[in-house]
Amino acid sequence: MSRLKRLMSWLTTTDHKRIGLLYFYTAFVFFLVGGLEALFIRAQLAQPDGHVVSAETFNQLFTMHGTTMVFLALMPLTASFFNYIVPLQIGARDVAFPRLNAFSYWVFVLGALLMNASWFTGPLFHAGRLNVAPDAGWFGYANLTSRQYSPGPNIDFWLLGLQILGVSSLAAGFNFIVTILNLRAPGMKMMRLPVFSWMTLVTSFLIITAFPVITVALVLLMFDRFFGTHFYLTSAGGDPVLWQHLFWIFGHPEVYILILPAMGIVSEVLPTFARKPLFGYTVVVYSGVLIGFMGWGVWSHHMFSVGLGPIADSVFSATTMLIAVPTGVKIFNWLATLWGGQLRFTTAMLFAIGFIALFTIGGLSGVTHASPPADLQQTDTYYVVAHIHYVLFGGTIFGLFAGMYYWWPKMTGRLLSETLGKWHFALVFVGMNLAFFPMHLIGLLGMPRRIYTYSPDLGVSTLNLVSTIGAFLIGVGVLVFIWNVWRTRTRGQTAGNDPWGGATLEWTISSPPPVHNFDVIPTVASRLPRWTKTQLKAIPEGAKLAEIHVPGGSIWPLVTALGLPVLALAPLSHRLPFAFVGATIILLGIFRWAFEPFEA
Amino acid sequence: MTHAAVAASAMRPPFPAERGVDVYNKKLGMWVFLGSEVMFFTALIGSYVILRFGAPGPWALPGKVLNIPVTAFNTFLLICSSVSMVKAYAAIANGDQKWLKIWFGLTILCGAGFVAVQAYEYTHLIHHGFLPSGYRDGSELAELAAANPVMYGQAVAGLYGSTFFTMTGFHGFHVTCGVISMLYLYVTRVLPGKYTKDDHAGVEVVGLYWHFVDLVWIILFTIVYLI
Numbered sequence: 149m150s151r152l153k154r155l156m157s158w159l160t161t162t163d164h165k166r167i168g169l170l171y172f173y174t175a176f177v178f179f180l181v182g183g184l185e186a187l188f189i190r191a192q193l194a195q196p197d198g199h200v201v202s203a204e205t206f207n208q209l210f211t212m213h214g215t216t217m218v219f220l221a222l223m224p225l226t227a228s229f230f231n232y233i234v235p236l237q238i239g240a241r242d243v244a245f246p247r248l249n250a251f252s253y254w255v256f257v258l259g260a261l262l263m264n265a266s267w268f269t270g271p272l273f274h275a276g277r278l279n280v281a282p283d284a285g286w287f288g289y290a291n292l293t294s295r296q297y298s299p300g301p302n303i304d305f306w307l308l309g310l311q312i313l314g315v316s317s318l319a320a321g322f323n324f325i326v327t328i329l330n331l332r333a334p335g336m337k338m339m340r341l342p343v344f345s346w347m348t349l350v351t352s353f354l355i356i357t358a359f360p361v362i363t364v365a366l367v368l369l370m371f372d373r374f375f376g377t378h379f380y381l382t383s384a385g386g387d388p389v390l391w392q393h394l395f396w397i398f399g400h401p402e403v404y405i406l407i408l409p410a411m412g413i414v415s416e417v418l419p420t421f422a423r424k425p426l427f428g429y430t431v432v433v434y435s436g437v438l439i440g441f442m443g444w445g446v447w448s449h450h451m452f453s454v455g456l457g458p459i460a461d462s463v464f465s466a467t468t469m470l471i472a473v474p475t476g477v478k479i480f481n482w483l484a485t486l487w488g489g490q491l492r493f494t495t496a497m498l499f500a501i502g503f504i505a506l507f508t509i510g511g512l513s514g515v516t517h518a519s520p521p522a523d524l525q526q527t528d529t530y531y532v533v534a535h536i537h538y539v540l541f542g543g544t545i546f547g548l549f550a551g552m553y554y555w556w557p558k559m560t561g562r563l564l565s566e567t568l569g570k571w572h573f574a575l576v577f578v579g580m581n582l583a584f585f586p587m588h589l590i591g592l593l594g595m596p597r598r599i600y601t602y603s604p605d606l607g608v609s610t611l612n613l614v615s616t617i618g619a620f621l622i623g624v625g626v627l628v629f630i631w632n633v634w635r636t637r638t639r640g641q642t643a644g645n646d647p648w649g650g651a652t653l654e655w656t657i658s659s660p661p662p663v664h665n666f667d668v669i670p671t672v673a674s675r676l677p678r679w680t681k682t683q684l685k686a687i688p689e690g691a692k693l694a695e696i697h698v699p700g701g702s703i704w705p706l707v708t709a710l711g712l713p714v715l716a717l718a719p720l721s722h723r724l725p726f727a728f729v730g731a732t733i734i735l736l737g738i739f740r741w742a743f744e745p746f747e748a
Numbered sequence: 749m750t751h752a753a754v755a756a757s758a759m760r761p762p763f764p765a766e767r768g769v770d771v772y773n774k775k776l777g778m779w780v781f782l783g784s785e786v787m788f789f790t791a792l793i794g795s796y797v798i799l800r801f802g803a804p805g806p807w808a809l810p811g812k813v814l815n816i817p818v819t820a821f822n823t824f825l826l827i828c829s830s831v832s833m834v835k836a837y838a839a840i841a842n843g844d845q846k847w848l849k850i851w852f853g854l855t856i857l858c859g860a861g862f863v864a865v866q867a868y869e870y871t872h873l874i875h876h877g878f879l880p881s882g883y884r885d886g887s888e889l890a891e892l893a894a895a896n897p898v899m900y901g902q903a904v905a906g907l908y909g910s911t912f913f914t915m916t917g918f919h920g921f922h923v924t925c926g927v928i929s930m931l932y933l934y935v936t937r938v939l940p941g942k943y944t945k946d947d948h949a950g951v952e953v954v955g956l957y958w959h960f961v962d963l964v965w966i967i968l969f970t971i972v973y974l975i
Contacts, residue, residue, distance in 0.1 A: 244773045322780045330768035330776060337766070356780060360788035368795065368914070376881035377910035379795070384882075384906040385804045390795055397791075735928075742932065 160701030162246035163663060167253050168232030169559065174257055175224035180626070181264070182216035185209045187623055190583070194616040196604040206600035207283035208302070212264075214286030215306065218406065219313050220260045222540065225548050226409035227252075230324055230348050232559055236654035236661060237342045239333025239670050244326040247705050247741060248319050254709035255316035262713045263309030266302065273301045282306030285598060287399060288369075290380035290391035295373050301720060304373065307366045308716040314359045314366075315712065321355035324348055333653070335672035339433070342652045343426060346433050347412030350440040351405050357444075358401035365394035374719050389454055396447035404443040406540060407507075408436060410547025411478060414500045417550045418482055420650045421497040422489025425676055428481045435474035442471045452520045453527045461520045468518035475511055479504060494648075495569030499550035502577055506542025510535055513588065528598070531591025537584040549576070549629075556633075557647045561659045562640030568632040575625030582618025586611040651676035702744060708737030778953045782960050789964050792918065793971065796911045805903030812900055813878055813889065813908070814973050815869065822865045823969050826923075829858030830962045833955050843945030852930070852938050852951070855958065859927040866920045870913075880913045882906035912972060919968055922961045929954055 161167060189209050192200040201209065235243055243249050266281040273280055282302050284292045293303045328341070328349045341349075368379040369391070378384035380391050419426045426432060448456060448464040482504050491497070513535040517523045526532055549572075557563045590608045591597075602608060646655035653670060654661075655678055674680040715730025717723070769776060800807060810816065836851035877887020882905035884890060893900035901908055933950050937943055943951060 245777065318784055321784070322777050325780050326773050326776045330771075330773055332766040332768065334766050356784040357787045360784050361791045364788060364791035364795065367918075371880065371910065371914060375913075376879070377914065378881065378906035379799070379910055379914075381906075385799075385904045386907060386910075387799060387802055390798055393798075394791060394795065739932070743936070 156703075157701065159706055160250075160703045162242070162250050162701055162705075164231050164235050164242050164246065164249060165559075165661065165663075165665075167249055168228050168230075170253055171224050171228035171231055171256075172559075174253075174260070175221050175228060178216055178220035178260060179222075179225065182213050182221050183623060183626060185213040185216065187619060189213060190616040190619040192600065193602070193612050195613065196602050196606070196609050198601050201600070203600040204277075204283065205279060207598070208267075208279055208281035210598055211282045211285055211288075211306070212267075215263070215282065215310075217540070218286065218402070219310065220256075220263075222406050222544050222548070223317065224256055226351070226406070226544075227256075227320055229344070229409065229413065229548075229551055229555065230320070230352075233555060233654060234324065234328065234345050234348050235331070236558075236657070236665060237345045237652050238328060238331060238336055239653050239666060239672065240327065240331040241665050241669075243323050244331055245323050247702050248323050250702065251705035251709055252316045252320040252323065254706045255312060255319070255712060258709055258713045259309050259312030259316060262312065262716060263305055266305035269301075275300055280305070287395050288391075289395075290369070290388040291382065293369060293373075293391075294381060303369075304720050307370055307373075308720060311363065311366050311370075312712050312716060314363050317355050318359050321352040321359070324352040325356065328352075333666075333669050333672055339430065340672060340675045341433075343415035343429070343432055343436075344409070344412035347408045347415075347436050350436050351408045354401045354405050354408075354440055354443065358398045358405065361394055362398035365391060365398065368394075370719065389451075392451050392454065393447070396450045397444075399450065400447040401440075401443045403539070404439055406544050407547075408439065410503065410544045410551075411436065413547045413551040413554070414482065414503050415478075416650075416652070417496050417500040417554050418485045420554070420648050421492045421494055421500075422486050423492075423649070424485055424489040425651070425679070426481065427484035427487075429675065432478055432481050435477045438474040439471065442467065442474070446471055449518060449523070452523045465518050465520055469515060472511060472515050472518075479508055479511075494553065495564070495566055495573055496550045496553035496648075498570065498573045499546050499553065502573065503543060503546040503550060506538055506546060506580070510538025510540075510542055513538060526591060528596055529591035530587040530595050530597055533597050534584050534587035534591060537580075537587070541580055541584065546576075549573075554648070555654075556636070557643030558654055558659045558661070560636070560640075561643055562636050563643050563647055564632050564636050564640065568628055568635075572625050572628045572632060575628060576622055579618045579621025579623075579625055583615050583622060584618070586615045586618075590615070646678070649678075651679040653677055702741070704737050704741035704744065708734055708741060711735075711737060772949065774949055774953050775956070778956050782956065785960060789918075789967075792915055793967065796915060796971070799907050799911060803904045803907055806898065806901055807904060807908055808893075808901035809899050810974055813873070814912070815872070816973055818865065818869060819969060819973055822862055822869075823965065825858050825865070826862050826962050826965050829855045829862070830959055832858065833958050837948070837951050837955050840943050840948040840951055841945065845941050845943075848943065848951070849938055852934060856927060856930050856934060859923055859930065859958075863920060863924055863927060866916070866923075878909060878912075880909045882909050915968055915972060919961070919965055922964070926954070926958050926961055930958070 158166065158170070161170075188201060189206070192198045192206060192209075231243070231249065235241070263282070267279050270276070270278045270280040280300055280302050282288070282305055284298060284303060284306070288303065288306060291297060293307075328345055332341070368377070371377040372379050372381065372386075378386040380386050380388050382388060415426055415432055445467045446464060448460055449468045452461055452464075486501075513531070517526060517532070517535065553564055553569055590611050593606070593608055593611075595602055595606060595608050595612075602612070643659045645658055647659075648655070653672070656670065657666060670677065711730045711732075711734030713730075714726055714733055718725075718727035718730065771779070832851045832854040836848050836855060839847035839851055877884040877889035883893050883900075883902070889900070893902040893905065897903065933954060937950055
């Protein structure tokens with residue numbers, strides 16, 4: 149195949165496995181970008197009165213670090229596993245809407261590039277500096293984001309980028325709900341669904357209900373900035389607290405969007421390496437669903453310092469403590485799965501166990517935020533930063549790393565090195581605790597977050613230095629992982645169908661799977677098809693088999709996705725023609741998309 | 749195109765698929781999409797309610813700024829289009845091509861009529877000085893509001909304009925998208941007679957969307973124009 153043809157086959161692919169890989173590599177690059185931003189922040193804070201970056205750049209760094217990690221790294225990394233693994237786990241040939249899936253990916257890439265273009269496009273806006281990246285924090289509180297206080301293009305990049313990324317997440321959400329509900333192999337009843345697929349379903353429901361809310365919040369902000377409306381302007385009767393409500397009504401389900409897939413991964417990894425079925429499968433599934441529901445009733449615990457009054461504070465305090473219950477149930481189920489199992493301490497298993505430990509610590513500091521008086525003391529200090537990193541780094545990223553080691557052989561056909569993997573785990577585990585544990589103390593000692601420097605008199609210099617050393621250790625650990633991935637391309641041990649002795653359907657087929665996944669769609673008779681004797685029903689003798697239709701590729705999802713950033717250029721540059729060009733591209737793309745013959 | 753050949757030799761199983769939710773993929777996809785749309789309009793309307801109740805002064809009295817009779821006619825038009833959509837679906841469910849063409853065409857006409865009336869309403873309002881940022885200085889409305897600050901809700905004119913144009917604008921955008929999609933289906937599927945008694949998923953799916961957009965309008969008309 150010529151090079152151009154190969155490129156085109158990737159640009160037009162609608163194969164869920166290829167899209168999964170595209171998601172993985174793209175999101176991992178953004179994970180490195182976000183990590184680099186974090187290292188700049190830690191370098192600046194290594195010593196009091198640091199001079200590594202300016203205050204303005206520091207603001208941009210912490211804003212983009214948060215935004216990048218949440219929207220461009222963690223969510224798409226989980227999406228990578230949704231794409232690659234879910235159709236295999238439910239015994240399907242692809243997702244329900246393959247071209248919509250490609251569209252989600254391309255919108256994600258283009259939105260991410262648009263937002264990150266702000267690092268280099270200052271001169272285009274006559275800003276007098278190179279970097280005009282968003283700088284109002286990842287939750288962009290009004291009225292810091294109003295035209296009056298943020299006149300430059302920084303916030304425009306942020307809000308337009310997030311709008312575009314929202315389209316990507318929503319499209320993926322629709323797709324996976326329909327896929328999981330309608331495309332299951334015969335016999336794969338809902339209560340036989342692997343836990344990872346279950347958590348994907350719950351996460352997708354959270355995505356399609358939470359993202360419209362932030363879309364509205366961003367739309368109102370956009371209109372305030374471009375069309376002179378007054379939604380968040382106190383001077384005109386508007387309400388800046390409305391932004392906080394809208395943002396956190398989205399924002400709290402969002403943290404479950406980030407953690408539930410990792411919980412799903414851990415629920416797959418632990419049973420495999422303990423050689424035991426997951427303890428209390430039903431309860432784990434139901435508590436995941438319950439977390440999804442209760443995640444909608446806790447948002448105001450992000451806003452205790454607003455002063456919403458004693459009734460609102462008490463209610464949200466109670467719901468927040470309550471949501472710890474289903475979470476705790478899951479932790480005990482995982483521990484009980486390990487209990488009495490034949491444990492194999494592979495790297496995937498180490499990361500999964502690390503997940504339990506670190507996520508529990510993060511969960512406990514989370515419960516301390518549930519008390520309004522304590523929270524008032526912790527708000528906007530490094531204590532909150534410590535909490536979020538224990539749940540999102542110790543939780544989500546450890547879960548994702550567990551998933552990478554677990555499913556890498558399925559996705560590429562080769563096993564990652566266990567020796568390098570254990571180095572990777574050790575470095576990241578030690579580095580993570582060195583980096584984030586001192587932040588609890590730094591915060592309680594009174595250091596506010598998001599301030600570009602601190603005075604030596606504050607008495608937190610040593611703790612900050614330790615934290616910086618930890619952050620760089622994480623960086624070294626991630627480099628070891630990259631080296632591991634790189635050498636595995638050629639030197640990794642080949643995997644075979646099932647290197648771990650897993651129980652679920654993805655291990656019944658070759659690694660990497662053929663384009664059509666299953667030669668014959670399996671008929672499932674139990675929750676753990678590969679661990680039960682009556683696993684797969686045989687095809688009746690002389691049965692008439694129909695031909696498999698694997699959808700061909702399509703360029704139109706990419707074209708349609710291209711219209712969105714072009715459309716966004718209109719408000720960004722204050723030039724209306726871009727809007728017409730963008731809308732034309734989108735209309736043309738959708739028209740051709742609907743017109744082309746496509747077998748799904 | 750590249751993978752098809754690879755897979756051509758492999759085979760599909762004879763077993764029926766797991767039952768799923770007994771709703772075909774496209775329709776289920778539309779239902780899920782409408783679920784997210786519900787959240788979108790809930791957030792929009794919720795913001796409006798919060799802003800209106802928390803506003804530093806009363807809103808303009810109903811009918812002072814907005815023209816209720818014209819919009820009531822527009823509402824009637826949209827409800828009629830929902831009826832004709834139901835009739836179009838019923839026609840094709842009986843395999844009746846002729847009445848599908850008539851009713852589906854009427855739906856598009858009513859929808860396009862709604863957009864046209866709304867465009868007329870917007871130009872009219874802007875001409876009188878009603879903008880997303882409030883009453884334009886020196887306009888007819890600004891003078892009326894200066895003479896009657898309570899009746900015209902002068903103190904909160906900015907919020908009034910912001911919420912009015914945002915909510916009705918987004919609804920109008922949805923109607924426009926619906927009209928474009930229906931027009932597309934009309935030309936490529938309905939007129940050539942490609943829908944049949946057994947296969948008319950397109951009519952059903954676009955119909956779901958259309959009824960949803962109507963429903964939202966009935967809520968918006970009530971809370972934006974009538975109270």
